[in-house]
Amino acid sequence: MNLTQTLFPAGGSSPAPAPSPSHPSSLFPQIARCRTMRDLAQVHAAFIKTGQINDTLAAAEILRFCATSDRFHRDLEYAHKIFKQMRQPNCFSWNTMIRGFSESDEDEAVTAITLFCEMIGHVFVGPNRFTFPSVLKACAKTGKIREGKQIHGLALKFGLDGDEFVMSNLVRMYVMCDLMKDARVLFYKNIIEQDRHGDMVTDKRRRDGEVVLWNVMIDGYVRLGDFKAARMLFDKMRQRSVVSWNTMISGYSQNGFLKEAVEIFQEMQSGEIRPNYVTLLSVLPAISRLGSLELGEWIHLYAEKNGIEIDDVLGSALIDMYSKCGIIEKAVHVFERLPRKNAITWSAMINGFAMHGQANEAIDCFHEMEEASVRPSDVVYIGLLTACSHAGFVEQGRRFFSHMLNVSGLEPRIEHYGCMVDLLGRSGHLKEAEELILNMPMKPDDVIWKALLGACKIHGNIEMGERVAGALMEMAPHDSGAYVALSNMYASRGNWAAVSDMRVRMKEMDIRKDPGSSWIDIDGAVHEFLVEDESHPRSEEIRSMLLEISEKLRSVGYRPITTQVLLNLDEEDKENALYHHSERIAVAFGLISAKAGASLRIVKNLRICEDCHSSFKLISKVYGRHITVRDRKRFHHFKDGSCSCLDFW
Template sequence: MNSTIYNPNRTLNSSAQPRLILSKALTSCKTPRDLKQLHASFIKTGQIQDPLTAAEVIKFCAFSSRDIDYARAIFCQMPEPNCFCWNTILRVLAETNDEHHQSEALMLFSAMLCDGRVKPNRFTFPSVLKACARASRLREGKQIHGLIVKFGFHEDEFISSSLVRMYVMCAVIEDAYSLFSKNVVDFDGSCQMELDKRKQDGNVVLWNIMIDGQVRLGDIKSAKNLFDEMPQRSVVSWNVMISGYAQNGHFIEAINLFQEMQSSNIDPNYVTLVSVLPAIARIGALELGKWIHLYAGKNKIEIDDVLGSALVDMYSKCGSIEKALQVFETLPKRNAITWSAIIGAFAMHGRAEDAIIHFHLLGKAGVTPNDVAYIGILSACSHAGLVEEGRSFFSHMVKVVGLQPKIEHYGCMVDLLGRAGHLEEAEELIRNMPIEPDDVIWKALLGACKMHKNLKMGERVAETLMELAPHDSGSYVALSNLYASLGNWEAVARVRLKMKEMDIRKDPGCSWIEIHGIIHEFLAEDDSHSQAKEIQAMLGEMSMKLRLNGYRPNTLDVFLNTDEQEKARALQYHSEKIAVAFGLISTAPKHPLKIVKNLRICEDCHASLKLISLIYKRQIIVRDRKRFHHFEHGSCSCNEDASTMLNKIYRKKICVADF
């Protein structure tokens, strides 16, 4: 590292200014420029020599202006950092999301020990353990555990909870649990009254860490059990559990818990909002999302770049691209993730031009695009068929920005080339890329084979896919669709038979609708809802009115091997239809219905919903796993979509379900 740390020949200038004035001066810094100016003046007056001043500046750099390099530079220039300074830089490095910085924290810690002029104190270890935890460095973690015992800090409750955290994050759940049990205070015992506030808080933290660890290991059930068992909860306990659900795909549970939190009179804070918004976005619960936005405003919760990114994503995934843009434009600060969110939003809504415009604006704003921004821009190009633009963005990413393309980027390129008909080039890209291809990328190529009716390549790709993911329904469905698009029904039957033999079933379809702020979830053929009877009646009415209006069930995409009547029945009970039926009986006339589906909407539902929008005079907005469909006056916004055009041309033959 930097040798000036170890230079013993300089002396300390102790012209310390009172700390209050110092932090006031720091918080008055609004831009990195202000900070650098203040720093310059500290250097001029020699005040930077004061460890307290330096530590404050380091902290401010790292946490308020998030400039780790600058923080490190200040630390490295200190002739004789005291323990407080060491602790500060260690904490700064440990709390980043960057594994390099966390490793650096460990190296710095060992430098601190070697240097020997400053002994680690009880504030040093939590940071160092955090670095081990975040970087999953069990070996170092154990060594540090030894040191802690040697220094006699193992009784310290902050340190013991950090130890639990380290073990839990390094996936040594048994050690974590035994330490946890040793340290956790039994609230059922008579000692409860004697516990002081600090001890109680420490106890809650210990539980929170344990829950967080279970969540990170993907053991949501154990996490929830602990959450239910814990004697006291803080707002963090709720946040950990909510984000745990959200990050493991249990969106409904996350939202339910968020609502339960409010019934328990715990006020959501900034982190709560950031944690619950992704779940709201994925479910498409616009009303709840708007409420969150309002709540932040009312409760003076600052909408910064982080919360702003979550809001932009939520509005876009809930169908309000305009609102997403509006939030984006009013943000005081935008980082690479914020830009990725808006670019991804435009991509999802098929607005390639806006995506490109914003990609250029990002560069003008002095932000370096991250890998996710490139995923957004490449998928926008792909949807719009902008092959040359896509290629140029890809090479820009590699050659100019120096980002290593991930499988997602190759996936976008395969999709881009494949859609445009450059099938050979797409396949070559897969075979030549330095990453092992996954099922997703082969599926993209298979989709393109289907689109361009390349049976030869399609069969070859499907074969590879079935080897790669033999129990994934997707490849069978895609191959079957390819045969169907060529009218080869015999081959379709063969694929379906094989699926049956291998007991492979299509993923269950699932739809959500938000009514008066409550989210209702429906599976296909679902009759578990409390208003199941009314819904059934409505479905009956819908099916009758549809038939009176000339609709005939399109049973080609029903994947069951059953007779025609069965198939028609199954279609009637697709989850999106159930959600629409429920929406129709639960809302006032003319009220638009917004539905989110986990899979792609099937052609039969697509056709039915067009008619339903006409018959019931409702706007119906369906977000399927890929895009938005706005049904109104008997037509859908995606009408001009290429695949639908194909379906129109091959209406009689095509088996449409794209799943």
């Protein structure tokens, strides 16, 4: 066996960060000291000048640096030139090149497959167990399933069907190419083999390979949206890694299963695997949308205590979490402590101010961003325009829209036009809003038409509302939004015949209105309520509190705004309907559950109605509570009988 074979017994992958004295990188400390490609080029030039480049090991180490360093230092073109000049590259060099290209973007990953084909045809060197995972990764990334199946056959020919990492990459390839049936066959075949070995599967490499294989299958089911199958596999795992937990948490969170994401995160905390940076990033969006402040605060503290860096990405997620949980002050605190700020972090802070109706603060934040010489992204302008919309700052909104185009050089996206339509519509400039839609450079979507329809409802413009609703019904015939909005507009005018016709039409088309629901976080537990919900274990106490609230509000002059009940009922029935809105039930539960004087935080999936808004102002004064409601549009902070929105929402 020659020196190369001694040092590279299996043609392995790149060396560990802290190599042993026998590792090839220890023979060339000048390469190990390189930090940039410029440093490496100088060493390379010296090796050429001294003839040391003819040493296979020296050339292989230079190649490794170029091809497999991190993405900021990698130079695959340079590596490929070196590789072509090598007289007889060994297996390690081939593997290094294939790995480098497979880890690059999709276009360059194709080159990894081409190199593998060249390697197969080589006389003196052939692939080994380190070659196949990289080339299979390239096939998965590029969707080259035909080539992948051929490589699968070669892996069997080389006797690698028992190698856990080759198998896991084969399964991953089939998963990413949407061939779950083939992935399942391989997976269960491997599981049968593992069960046959029983307790013999004890070495760390095989155990790690088994975990990776299960993780790949779970990820495949998550990609398909089959969470039942994913959870079944997850629950059956004999051993889990942090990746196993992260896959389930992020899968649930990204697909709207917010409670499930939080529940599995809480289950993770009771086990041996500790949450890492990715775990926190995965669960924070779910916590944000649920408004679970206590758990969000726990995550923030956990990161600080465990040395997890709160960088621009995690910092932005924390800013978003605190903003959406109603604590804008803590969002500002996180923002101010960030060591580095970029367009993402500034955008998170501006959006936080926007959703809390703090338009002046959002605008000041934007100016600070400009002073810090950070180029605003198009997302920043969405936050600014939203802030202007919530405050009724029409002229400022027009200026920012122009600034984005003429100063920042950004082309407005459909979201920016949507913000402008919302801003103009809320402020009563309905005609200008409609003209903006009709003159947009792109086709309007349903979100923009809904923004204008909402403005028509606010300002009672039924003529335009019918026109806009018609466009929406044609665009999305089974979306309940247009039907409900138009029906409500008819009801507000007492046109019950038109309301009845609209409801019959919805019934014939099997269109159902989204039910109103609200959440409240009490001691870290999220409680959800629907309209007229009596399913909660404490429903009797809630009902009593609702009656108490009604009596106390009447004693201070409250009169129900029954025009908000868009049903043909008598006044008493309308009043009863108002008392059982989901946010009313949530606040009643909060009053009987939270400590005396504690703030109440409620999240609602729809826009808060005018009567509930009026009631919550009085409840905050009568009961001495700070009540925060996050509805579909924005935050409302009720305190001492007033709301932060100043009744403009």
